[in-house]
Amino acid sequence: MRILITPGQAGDNPQLLPLLDGIRVARTGPGHPRVRPEAVTADKAYSHTSTRQAMRTRHVRFTCPERKDQIARRASLGSHGGRPPAFDLGTVRWPVERTFAWLKGFRRLRIRTERRADVHQAILSPACSIICLRKLILN
Numbered sequence: 001m002r003i004l005i006t007p008g009q010a011g012d013n014p015q016l017l018p019l020l021d022g023i024r025v026a027r028t029g030p031g032h033p034r035v036r037p038e039a040v041t042a043d044k045a046y047s048h049t050s051t052r053q054a055m056r057t058r059h060v061r062f063t064c065p066e067r068k069d070q071i072a073r074r075a076s077l078g079s080h081g082g083r084p085p086a087f088d089l090g091t092v093r094w095p096v097e098r099t100f101a102w103l104k105g106f107r108r109l110r111i112r113t114e115r116r117a118d119v120h121q122a123i124l125s126p127a128c129s130i131i132c133l134r135k136l137i138l139n
Helices: 013-021 049-057 068-076 089-103 107-111 117-138
Strands: 039-041 061-063
Touching: 013 049, 049 061, 089 117, 107 117
Parallel strands: 039 061
Antiparallel strands: none
16 A cells, blocks of 8 residues: 655654555545545554554554553553553454565565665565565465
8 A cells, every 4th residue: 555664763653644644545436545544453663642542533443552561551540541452462463474474575675785765665666566466366
């Protein structure tokens, strides 16, 4: 759908909303393209209160494990800490890990020799397209 390349020292969480803002999915029939995903699956790097609130206001299902410090803080608040967000460990990790494993099948992405973001993007985009086409053909 969309790839956003950032510097290595940039955090993951601040990039989530700009990434989602750039999504445009064409509809099969008439109408404007979809700009809001139905669900987002993320890892612990995206587990922040502001991120969860942004997903709620956008009406997007957000599946993300909580960090240990967040669990401890909620436990220290007792009954005022609220209930934990719904989370199923099996649904989160395997799609992410499988996608990265497929991308590592492309040698130039695996060895990370590219220094410029535009060159890396030029290699990453066709690789993602090939992965999507393989999934369409095999399914």
